[in-house]
Amino acid sequence: MKLHCFGESGNAYKAALTLTLAEEPWEVAFVNFFKGATRTPEYRALNVMGEVPVLEDGDTVLTQSAVIQDYISSKTGKLGGKSAAERREVLRWMFFDNHKVSGVAGSLRFNMNFLPEEKRNAEVNDFLAMRLASALKVMETHLGSQKWLAGDEITIADIACCGYLFYPEHFTFDRQHYPNIDTWLDAIADQPGWKHPYDLMPRALGAVE
Amino acid sequence: MKLHCFGESGNAYKAALTLTLAEEPWEVAFVNFFKGATRTPEYRALNVMGEVPVLEDGDTVLTQSAVIQDYISSKTGKLGGKSAAERREVLRWMFFDNHKVSGVAGSLRFNMNFLPEEKRNAEVNDFLAMRLASALKVMETHLGSQKWLAGDEITIADIACCGYLFYPEHFTFDRQHYPNIDTWLDAIADQPGWKHPYDLMPRALGAVE
Numbered sequence: 212m213k214l215h216c217f218g219e220s221g222n223a224y225k226a227a228l229t230l231t232l233a234e235e236p237w238e239v240a241f242v243n244f245f246k247g248a249t250r251t252p253e254y255r256a257l258n259v260m261g262e263v264p265v266l267e268d269g270d271t272v273l274t275q276s277a278v279i280q281d282y283i284s285s286k287t288g289k290l291g292g293k294s295a296a297e298r299r300e301v302l303r304w305m306f307f308d309n310h311k312v313s314g315v316a317g318s319l320r321f322n323m324n325f326l327p328e329e330k331r332n333a334e335v336n337d338f339l340a341m342r343l344a345s346a347l348k349v350m351e352t353h354l355g356s357q358k359w360l361a362g363d364e365i366t367i368a369d370i371a372c373c374g375y376l377f378y379p380e381h382f383t384f385d386r387q388h389y390p391n392i393d394t395w396l397d398a399i400a401d402q403p404g405w406k407h408p409y410d411l412m413p414r415a416l417g418a419v420e
Numbered sequence: 421m422k423l424h425c426f427g428e429s430g431n432a433y434k435a436a437l438t439l440t441l442a443e444e445p446w447e448v449a450f451v452n453f454f455k456g457a458t459r460t461p462e463y464r465a466l467n468v469m470g471e472v473p474v475l476e477d478g479d480t481v482l483t484q485s486a487v488i489q490d491y492i493s494s495k496t497g498k499l500g501g502k503s504a505a506e507r508r509e510v511l512r513w514m515f516f517d518n519h520k521v522s523g524v525a526g527s528l529r530f531n532m533n534f535l536p537e538e539k540r541n542a543e544v545n546d547f548l549a550m551r552l553a554s555a556l557k558v559m560e561t562h563l564g565s566q567k568w569l570a571g572d573e574i575t576i577a578d579i580a581c582c583g584y585l586f587y588p589e590h591f592t593f594d595r596q597h598y599p600n601i602d603t604w605l606d607a608i609a610d611q612p613g614w615k616h617p618y619d620l621m622p623r624a625l626g627a628v629e
Binding site: 259260261271273274275276277278281282296299302303305306307309310311313314318332334335338342349352353 | 468469470480482483484485486487490491505508511512514515516518519520522523527541543544547551558561562
C-alpha cells in the first residue's frame with residue numbers, strides 16, 4: 212500500500228500510524244504540501260478534496276484519514292473494536308475527532324506555526340484555542356474512567372484523536388494540563404512499533420525539491 | 421426511537437431527516453439548547469460530548485449525527501450505498517462534512533445569528549466563511565459530474581452534507597453562487613417525505629420553558 216503523506220500532517224499521521232500498528236507494510240508517496248503539491252490538477256484528480264492523506268491499495272484509492280483507518284482495520288481485523296456496539300463507539304470518537312479535535316487542532320497549529328507572521332490572526336487563534344480546549348476537556352473527562360477511548364483495547368479511535376497531539380510545535384495544547392490525556396498518550400507511545408510522526412513520515416518543511 | 425434534538429441544530433436535522441427518509445417512526449425529545457440544557461450533569465451523563473443529537477433505541481444510546489445516520493441506515497438497509505466501495509465513499513463524504521462543511525457552517529451560523537451582538541467577531545467569521553467557501557467549492561465541483569455525492573442514489577452522505585444548507589439564517593452561503601449545490605438541494609427536497617428542519621423539529625428559540 213502506498214500512502215500520500217508528509218510529516219507535518221496529523222491527518223496523514225493517523226493513517227501512517229494505523230498501518231504501522233496493524234503491522235501492514237506500506238510505502239511513502241511524499242507530498243510536498245508547502246510547495247503547493249495538493250493544489251495541482253493531478254492531485255485534485257486523485258482527490259477532489261485536495262487533502263492529504265490518500266491511500267492507494269492496487270486499484271483502490273481512498274481519501275479521508277478516518278476512511279483509510281477504517282479500511283486498514285477492516286482489511287487486517289485489527290484495531291477496530293470487537294462488536295457492532297464497540298465499532299459504533301469507535302466511529303463516534305472518530306467523528307468527534309474530525310469535527311472537534313483534529314479539525315480544530317490542525318487549523319490552529321497551521322495558523323500558529325506555518326502561516327507567515329503577517330497572516331497570523333490572534334482573534335482567530337483565540338477562538339480556535341477555546342474550541343480545542345473544550346474538546347480536549349471532553350476527552351480528559353472520558354479518559355478519567357477508561358484507559359482507551361472506545362472499548363478496552365487501543366483502536367483507530369485512539370489513533371485518530373492523538374493525530375495532532377504528539378507534535379512539538381506550540382498550538383496551546385500542554386499535556387501537563389490534561390493528566391488523563393497525558394497518561395493515554397504515553398500508553399499509545401508504548402505500543403510495539405509506535406513512532407513519532409516525524410520519524411514515520413518525511414517532513415515537507417526543509418525538504419529539497 | 422427517540423431523538424434528542426431541537427430545530428436550530430443542523431446536526432440534529434441530519435439524524436431527523438435520515439429517520440424520516442428511511443420511513444422509521446421516531447419521536448422528539450426536545451432539548452432546550454439556548455437555556456443550557458446540554459450543559460446539565462444529566463445531559464452530560466447521557467452524552468459526555470454534551471452535544472445534540474442523541475438517539476435512543478431501547479437500551480442503545482447513540483451520539484454523533486453520523487453514527488446515528490449509519491445506525492439507521494444499517495438497521496433499515498436504506499440510504500447507505502450498495503457495496504463496500506460505495507459505503508466507503510459514503511463515509512468519506514460524511515467525514516468531509518463533519519470536518520469541513522457542517523463543522524464550519526455550524527459555528528459560523530451560530531456566531532452570526534445566535535451569539536449576542538457584542539460577542540460576534542468579524543475576523544473569526546471571515547476566517548470561517550473562507551473555510552466554508554473552500555469546502556463548498558469542493559462539493560460544487562464534485563456535484564458537477566454526478567447527481568449525488570456517493571453512488572447513483574441519495575445516501576446518508578447527502579443528508580449529512582446538506583445538514584446546514586436549508587436554514588434561512590444568513591451565514592454567507594448563497595445557493596445562487598453554487599448552481600450544482602442548488603440543483604442537488606432541490607433533488608433532496610424532492611424526496612418523498614422531505615421536510616424543512618423547522619418543520620421536522622421544534623425550535624428552541626422562542627420555546628416556552
